[in-house]
Amino acid sequence: xVKVADIMAGDMKNARENSIQESGSIFPEFHKIIQRSxxxxxxxxxxxxxxxxxxxxxxxxxxxxxxxxELFSMGYLTQMLDGDNIRSGINANLSFSDEDRRENIRRxxxxxxxxxxxxxxxxxxFISPTxxxxxxxxxxxxxxxxxxxxVNAPLEICEQRDVKGLYKLARNGKISxxxxxxxxxxxxxxxxxxxxxxxxxxxxxxxxxxxxVLPWIRNGR
Amino acid sequence: xVKVADIMAGDMKNARENSIQESGSIFPEFHKIIQRSxxxxxxxxxxxxxxxxxxxxxxxxxxxxxxxxELFSMGYLTQMLDGDNIRSGINANLSFSDEDRRENIRRxxxxxxxxxxxxxxxxxxFISPTxxxxxxxxxxxxxxxxxxxxVNAPLEICEQRDVKGLYKLARNGKISxxxxxxxxxxxxxxxxxxxxxxxxxxxxxxxxxxxxVLPWIRNGR
Numbered sequence: 001x002v003k004v005a006d007i008m009a010g011d012m013k014n015a016r017e018n019s020i021q022e023s024g025s026i027f028p029e030f031h032k033i034i035q036r037s038x039x040x041x042x043x044x045x046x047x048x049x050x051x052x053x054x055x056x057x058x059x060x061x062x063x064x065x066x067x068x069x070e071l072f073s074m075g076y077l078t079q080m081l082d083g084d085n086i087r088s089g090i091n092a093n094l095s096f097s098d099e100d101r102r103e104n105i106r107r108x109x110x111x112x113x114x115x116x117x118x119x120x121x122x123x124x125x126f127i128s129p130t131x132x133x134x135x136x137x138x139x140x141x142x143x144x145x146x147x148x149x150x151v152n153a154p155l156e157i158c159e160q161r162d163v164k165g166l167y168k169l170a171r172n173g174k175i176s177x178x179x180x181x182x183x184x185x186x187x188x189x190x191x192x193x194x195x196x197x198x199x200x201x202x203x204x205x206x207x208x209x210x211x212x213v214l215p216w217i218r219n220g221r
Numbered sequence: 222x223v224k225v226a227d228i229m230a231g232d233m234k235n236a237r238e239n240s241i242q243e244s245g246s247i248f249p250e251f252h253k254i255i256q257r258s259x260x261x262x263x264x265x266x267x268x269x270x271x272x273x274x275x276x277x278x279x280x281x282x283x284x285x286x287x288x289x290x291e292l293f294s295m296g297y298l299t300q301m302l303d304g305d306n307i308r309s310g311i312n313a314n315l316s317f318s319d320e321d322r323r324e325n326i327r328r329x330x331x332x333x334x335x336x337x338x339x340x341x342x343x344x345x346x347f348i349s350p351t352x353x354x355x356x357x358x359x360x361x362x363x364x365x366x367x368x369x370x371x372v373n374a375p376l377e378i379c380e381q382r383d384v385k386g387l388y389k390l391a392r393n394g395k396i397s398x399x400x401x402x403x404x405x406x407x408x409x410x411x412x413x414x415x416x417x418x419x420x421x422x423x424x425x426x427x428x429x430x431x432x433x434v435l436p437w438i439r440n441g442r
Contacts, residue, residue, distance in 0.1 A: 033286050033301060034293045042298065065254050072255045079339045080254060090331035110311035111332060118300045118341065
């Protein structure tokens, strides 16, 4: 039996173009929906996905928020994705099992891709603990648009910070599968940038991130 | 046992704000991430979700594409969501069972909400066949931002058009659970706008949609 999903995913674009051609083209350019490049030109920016990976407490969301604010003040349009708007929304029905962690990152990558193709700079802040799931994200998004930033602080420092109190819960056995405690974190082998948040101030870390990102997103400015 | 997902979804924002306060506020306004209203002001538009519902072949994607093009030419930033970019991406792992149809629409509504909060006008083109799943979408997105447009053409007309060849497959038993054939479509009871694409030309239908949408998205223009 033919699967509707396959037909819709694969053939819809052709079907639509054919139907428009057959229907007599009231709008000659009609089948051309607005492209990513049109939106990038309009927004005077190149869209990219800035993917912050690192342990809980390493500073991903802090740096991501700062970056969004700095970029917005310079006239760049961004979208932050983090636990606040993902785990409470599209991924509310996922657990922290290995399978669901993978699905979590898959959906985040797909959402990132939609924003990317709308011309928007995405700042994704997720632990994304293994090389395999980051490779999956890179593949979904496209390697040329995926900037992997390793927000690096040693486990001891992150555990001292323990801003959400989660390390304490994990050490006391109140939560399980917690990255760094009873679930692995694999440091990136080939990230685009590493930021040592244990050695730099927030201001210095943020500056390093901003300086790295700007050349990737400039578009006729 | 405490669920990490609940902690992260519910308490993260507070946790972050507390941690920033405790860490001595290098950036006084730092906890304030860029708000929807800031982005709407920057883009000179009000974001909304324009939700096109109707049978396969009723003209949802045609009208949605036209609307996106018209709005872009007027300087509005939009995001089309339809089978092309959803069923092949974030919802590639869903079937057409009742449960998966619901999950399909839930995820689309959550993605729409993310774009909405980024200040972007969303044009969602999905059959969304039942009142219950449209009510779910409305609830997720927020009723004040959800504009339900019924793209209405009788089944016979949609089946004659059969732009994707799906009605033929459904009639021949090659696909099952096809809306209008062996799966129900419930017409909206209280939509914001009904467009009779069997009685109007594409140009007239598109004009009707554009005229309806413009007052909802104007912002200081």
